[in-house]
Amino acid sequence: MMEPLAHSPRGQIAGQLYAEHIRNVRQSATEYADRATAYFIGDRLSFVDSVDAAAAYHDLGKLDEANQRVLGRKSRDRLPVRHEDAGTAELLRLARPEAAVLVAAHHAGLFDSREEKEKLVRSGVDPFRDPDWARHVDQRLEEYLRQHVGSGCPGFAALNGAAPAPLHRCGLTRRFALSCLVDADHGDTARHYQNEIAVVAQQPRWKDRLAALHRYVSELPRSSAPRDDLRDRMFRECAEAPIGPPIRSCGAPVGSGKTTAVMAHLLRVAQEKRLRHVFVVLPYINIIRQSVDVYRRALVLPGERPEDVVAEHHHLVDFSDVELRQLSTLWRAPIVVTTAVQFFETLAAHHPARLRKLHEIAGSAVFIDETHAAIPSYLWPQVWNWFETWTSEWGGHVVLASGSLPRFWELEEFVDPPKLPHEVPDLLPQSLRRDLETAESARITAMRREEAFSVNELIDFVVEKPGPRLLILNTVQSAAVVANRLREQKHDVLHLSTALAPIHRDAIVDRIRTRLKSDDDHDWTLVATSCVESGMNFSFRTGFRESASTASLIQVGGRVSREGEHAGAVVWDFRAVDSLLADNPSFTVPRRVLNSLFADRRIEQLPPNDLAKEAMRLEMTAGDERRAQELRQAEDGMEYPKVSELARIIDAQTVTVVIDAELVKALKNRLRVDRRELAKKSVQILTYKLRAHVLPVEPLLADSNDPAGLYGWSAEYDPDFLGYMAGVLPILEALQEGIFIA
Numbered sequence: 001m002m003e004p005l006a007h008s009p010r011g012q013i014a015g016q017l018y019a020e021h022i023r024n025v026r027q028s029a030t031e032y033a034d035r036a037t038a039y040f041i042g043d044r045l046s047f048v049d050s051v052d053a054a055a056a057y058h059d060l061g062k063l064d065e066a067n068q069r070v071l072g073r074k075s076r077d078r079l080p081v082r083h084e085d086a087g088t089a090e091l092l093r094l095a096r097p098e099a100a101v102l103v104a105a106h107h108a109g110l111f112d113s114r115e116e117k118e119k120l121v122r123s124g125v126d127p128f129r130d131p132d133w134a135r136h137v138d139q140r141l142e143e144y145l146r147q148h149v150g151s152g153c154p155g156f157a158a159l160n161g162a163a164p165a166p167l168h169r170c171g172l173t174r175r176f177a178l179s180c181l182v183d184a185d186h187g188d189t190a191r192h193y194q195n196e197i198a199v200v201a202q203q204p205r206w207k208d209r210l211a212a213l214h215r216y217v218s219e220l221p222r223s224s225a226p227r228d229d230l231r232d233r234m235f236r237e238c239a240e241a242p243i244g245p246p247i248r249s250c251g252a253p254v255g256s257g258k259t260t261a262v263m264a265h266l267l268r269v270a271q272e273k274r275l276r277h278v279f280v281v282l283p284y285i286n287i288i289r290q291s292v293d294v295y296r297r298a299l300v301l302p303g304e305r306p307e308d309v310v311a312e313h314h315h316l317v318d319f320s321d322v323e324l325r326q327l328s329t330l331w332r333a334p335i336v337v338t339t340a341v342q343f344f345e346t347l348a349a350h351h352p353a354r355l356r357k358l359h360e361i362a363g364s365a366v367f368i369d370e371t372h373a374a375i376p377s378y379l380w381p382q383v384w385n386w387f388e389t390w391t392s393e394w395g396g397h398v399v400l401a402s403g404s405l406p407r408f409w410e411l412e413e414f415v416d417p418p419k420l421p422h423e424v425p426d427l428l429p430q431s432l433r434r435d436l437e438t439a440e441s442a443r444i445t446a447m448r449r450e451e452a453f454s455v456n457e458l459i460d461f462v463v464e465k466p467g468p469r470l471l472i473l474n475t476v477q478s479a480a481v482v483a484n485r486l487r488e489q490k491h492d493v494l495h496l497s498t499a500l501a502p503i504h505r506d507a508i509v510d511r512i513r514t515r516l517k518s519d520d521d522h523d524w525t526l527v528a529t530s531c532v533e534s535g536m537n538f539s540f541r542t543g544f545r546e547s548a549s550t551a552s553l554i555q556v557g558g559r560v561s562r563e564g565e566h567a568g569a570v571v572w573d574f575r576a577v578d579s580l581l582a583d584n585p586s587f588t589v590p591r592r593v594l595n596s597l598f599a600d601r602r603i604e605q606l607p608p609n610d611l612a613k614e615a616m617r618l619e620m621t622a623g624d625e626r627r628a629q630e631l632r633q634a635e636d637g638m639e640y641p642k643v644s645e646l647a648r649i650i651d652a653q654t655v656t657v658v659i660d661a662e663l664v665k666a667l668k669n670r671l672r673v674d675r676r677e678l679a680k681k682s683v684q685i686l687t688y689k690l691r692a693h694v695l696p697v698e699p700l701l702a703d704s705n706d707p708a709g710l711y712g713w714s715a716e717y718d719p720d721f722l723g724y725m726a727g728v729l730p731i732l733e734a735l736q737e738g739i740f741i742a
Contacts, residue, residue, distance in 0.1 A: 004063050004151055005071040007192055015071060016192045018062060019151040022055070026154075028184035029055040032359050035276070036176055039363035039395025046098075047173070051180045053091060054102035056154050058185060061086030061137065063144045084108065085130045085137045086144050092126055094156050101174070102181050104128040110178065110350040110640035171635050171643065172389050175349065179358040183330070186356055195672070202308045204334045206271035209299045213267060214239070216298035217260050227563060231257040233432055239264035241427045243272055246391035247398050250427045251405035251609050253436055254558035258369065258401050259294055265427055266365040269397050277364040280337045281344075283373040284531040285498065288312050289506055291369075292337050299335060307676075313338040329675065331360040340374040341649045347386050348647030350640035363395040370534040371400040372551040375649050376586070377616045378624035381414050382631045382647070399427065404554040406612035413620040414628075437607055444543075444557045444569045448598050452575040455485055461574075462525060462544055463491055468516060469525040470540040470559055474548055476529055477582040477732070480725035483527035487721070492524035496532055499723035501659050503680040508720075512538060532559065539563060543571035549590030550597055550615035554608050573598070579736060593618040654684040657697055657711045659724060664712035667700040683713075683724055696727060 006021035033051040037044040061083030062071065070077050084104055091100035105111065116127045123131040130137075137144075149155045190196035217235055222228050234252060238261035241248075250262055266278050280295070282288055289312070296306040311333035331338070343366075349355045368374055375383065390396035408414045409424055426433065453461060459482070462471055473479040476497045483495035494515075496508050515521050516539060530548070532538065533555045539562035545553050553573055561569035573594070593615050597603050606614065620628065627646070634642040658664050660681035666673050685695065696715035715727030722729070 002072070004068055004147055006059055006062055007189060008071045009074050010193060011074075013193055016189075017151075018059065018148075019153055021059065021188060021192075022148075022153045024188040025058065025181075025184045026052060026055040028187060029180050032180040032183055033177070036180065036359045036362035036394070041393050042173070047177060050096065050098040050102065051177050053094075053096050053099035053156075054087070054106070054177075054181050055184060057087035057090055057099070057148075058103045058106050058181065059083060059087070060090060060144050060148055063147045064137075064140060081136065082130050082133045085133045086141060088128050089126070089134070089137055089141055090145065092128070098174070098177070100128055102178050105178055105350075106181055106185060106352055109352060109644075110174065111638070112641050113638040169636065169638060170389065171638065171640065172347070172386050173393075175347075175355055176359050176362060176394070178352065179355045182352040183356045183359065186352075199332070201332055202304070202334055204270065204276070205301060206267050206275075206334075208301055209334070210264065210267040210271060212301060213260060213264055213298050217264075227255060230432075230436055231255075231261075234258075234428060234436075235261045235264060237429060237432055238262055238427045239268065241265050243269045243397075245423055245425070246396060247387060247424050248400070248427055249405060249407065249424050250399055250401035251407075251433060252401070252403065252428060253608070254403040255562050256403075256436055258403075259291055260298065262367050262369075262399050262401055262427070263295065263299075266367055266397070266399065269365050273363075273395065273397070275363050275365055275395070275397070277331065277333070277360060278335045279331070279343065279361065279364060279366040280335065281340055281366060281368045281374065282337065283340045283370045283534050285339055285502060285505075287531075287534065287536055288337050288339065289502070289509070290537065295335055295337065307333075309333060310335045310337060313342055329357075329679075331357040336360075340368075344375050344379070344383060344649055345644075345647060347383070348643050350644040361390065361394075361396065365397040366399070368398060368400050369402070370555070371402040372404050372406055372612050373402075373530075373534045373555060376624070377408070377414075377590075377619045378628040379631065379647060379649070380408055380616075381628045382635055384409060384415050385632070385635075400424075402612075403558050404551060404608040404612040406551070406609065406616045408613060408616050411613070411617050411620075413617055413625065443564045444560050444571055446553060446557065446571050446573065446603050449572055449574040452577045455482060455576065455578045455581065458482065458574070458576050459486055459489065459491070465542045465544075465570075465572075467522045467524055467542065468540050469542045469544065470532070470538070470556070471525055471527045471544045472533060472546060472552075472556060473527065473529060473576075473581075474546045474584040474587060475582040476725065477580075477728070478546070478576070479527050479529050480722050480729060481578070481580045481732075484722060484725075484729060486525060486527065494524065494526045495528070495721050495723075496526060497529040497723070497725075498531060498684060499725040500719070501681050501683050501723065504719040504723065509536070516540070534558070537562070539565065541566050541569065543569075545571060545573055547573050547575050547591050547594060548584070548587045549619075550594045550603075551612050552590075553594065553603075554612060557608075580732060589619050589622050589624055590615070593622055655687050655711055656682050657685050657713050657724070658682045658700065659713045659717045664698075664700065667710060667712070682710075685711075685724070695731075 004018040005015040006018040007016040009015040030048060030052045033048045037047050040047065061081060064081040067079045067081050067083055070079055084107055087103040088100045091103060101111065111128060119125060119131060120127060125131045125134045187196060191198060234256050250258060252258055269275065270278055280291060282291060292310055292312045295310045300306045300309045313329040313336060346354055346358050387398055391398060462469055473482060476499050479495065479497045480499055483493055486493040494508060494512060496505060512526060515524065530552060533552055536559060538559045540560050543556045543560040545556045553571065557571050560571055597615065602611065602614065631643065631646040634646060658667065658678065658681060663673055663677065663681055697711040698714050700710040700712050713724055717724055718726035
């Protein structure tokens with residue numbers, strides 16, 4: 001009798017033996033669990049035992065005769081018997097409920113407690129079991145176990161034998177455990193099919209990197225300007241700040257050097273606490289490149305490859321299909337620069353593909369830059385609970401920083417009495433914060449245009465103001481429409497939005513910087529989306545922001561007269577109404593709050609940090625409180641799919657669309673592609689637009705069970721101006737004119 005398989009042969013690659021896969025997964029999963037729990041103050045033995053037991057039995061159902069027939073041939077057919085149910089059944093019988101949960105979730109995702117209770121009443125089947133397969137599995141379970149042990153895999157007696165761990169209510173800890181199992185399982189499968197290679201982790205070398213950062217900062221060009229002195233003071237204060245408590249803040253205005261100053265603090269923390277990673281979390285994809293460039297110049301040591309030390313992760317490329325796993329980015333470099341979407345949605349995830357990398361944040365430090373723009377206000381109450389668990393039980397350390405930092409943790413609307421008496425002291429002393437605020441206060445003025453514009457009226461209003469000008473719209477579509485109209489009217493215009501792939505956005509950012517440095521190039525306009533309002537080292541003469549949120553208006557001010565070089569600089573808040581402009585419903589409540597702050601003149605009376613804090617309070621009480629409560633109830637009630645849905649930073653789901661013809665061709669032919677090239681040459685498009693069959697895309701490696709598939713763009717793409725909107729605008733105009741018949 002042939003030895004049982006865990007994975008079928010494919011091409012020139014032989015099938016993987018069941019025993020080999022179980023051995024590899026068990027080894028890696030327990031290694032990941034050991035590394036994570038080195039920082040855990042809870043029941044370390046039970047955590048590792050649950051992960052180990054789950055790894056040992058996770059594929060038990062693949063030993064079913066029907067499944068082995070499929071696994072024995074070259075086939076991409078799905079297994080006829082749901083294989084997770086067997087391991088789940090055996091672990092429940094062995095009184096290992098937490099391990100059973102992990103096995104049940106390692107493909108399907110974490111459970112919903114309400115559905116499990118309803119299933120129990122409806123079918124009488126144990127929780128986490130599959131009612132459609134339970135009877136079939138129960139009749140064959142002893143045979144599966146006989147083959148399992150006969151192939152050399154461990155029986156229960158060979159496991160650690162720790163006391164059974166109760167099914168607990170800490171969702172973050174459960175996600176860490178599933179992450180360890182999934183990373184081991186997905187990794188071994190991908191390596192077997194040669195879609196991943198084993199990579200030796202780069203050594204942190206925190207002390208050496210901190211010294212390198214000090215050298216880098218000391219060699220930066222200096223002037224006699226007061227702001228340079230303030231930047232020097234800020235770097236020193238952050239570098240020398242106490243390493244505790246584990247949640248800190250850093251409220252400092254734009255241009256004060258947060259990028260390097262906060263990193264100096266976190267490197268000291270990482271060195272003294274022997275942490276694993278430092279994460280930098282940024283709100284927008286396009287500002288990652290700027291930070292990555294700085295950190296690679298400052299922190300990479302001689303003989304190291306920059307991308308091995310400072311990893312950038314900025315596309316939603318977490319896929320469950322084995323063909324796509326090679327494209328996912330894992331958080332294993334010493335310094336990881338990622339997006340708020342990736343970081344926070346991973347914290348809340350229930351799907352195994354997204355959770356794979358989560359265990360890496362145990363024993364890590366995190367810098368949430370531009371905190372005001374990181375996530376919607378209503379997500380912070382639950383995120384704060386996760387932060388308290390992570391920092392108090394899993395060795396985490398976090399710094400919340402922004403040029404308009406709202407101290408929301410001081411508001412009862414956001415934070416219940418904390419589990420521990422956490423203080424959130426600022427890294428900067430009050431005297432330095434006051435000096436920074438004084439330097440900031442006279443820089444710009446916010447003004448409002450009360451009447452709504454048409455597109456042409458908006459253009460007339462904008463171009464009459466002194467340039468260079470920054471014009472920010474609320475949607476990709478609106479930005480493309482206005483930019484295209486400006487060009488049609490022969491105005492000098494650049495366009496920057498996520499309609500452009502990162503490789504082309506980077507080129508346009510370089511053009512913007514070059515033009516802004518010119519002393520005689522003023523009469524031009526950049527039309528953009530919110531992707532430029534935070535973190536970009538731009539300094540325009542005049543700013544315009546389609547009415548959105550208070551924090552957005554404050555942050556746009558950071559891209560106008562950044563060094564105070566333009567006296568009387570203004571940022572305009574405006575509304576626009578036109579049939580081709582798209583509304584962003586996520587701004588409904590924040591816009592209402594902004595209206596009230598303009599009406600009672602608090603916009604001009606409050607300093608930026610206090611203004612942002614008051615706006616968050618009003619947003620919560622104006623309608624977001626219900627959403628915050630719903631999320632917290634779902635987490636407390638172990639309704640994990642609902643948590644994942646409610647915690648989405650971008651309400652609408654997106655998919656990855658490749659815009660490069662050669663990459664599309666390679667993916668169609670199932671060839672390996674470099675994930676960095678994929679990230680550079682693809683865009684994110686709203687799923688509902690694809691489903692409406694309006695956009696010209698074709699499926700590539702889409703997995704019907706995974707929302708994150710890959711698609712190829714099949715219409716015009718303009719790399720220098722409109723990106724994929726060059727192929728969309730003609731469709732929108734045709735629809736408006738009634739050329740297409742629905």
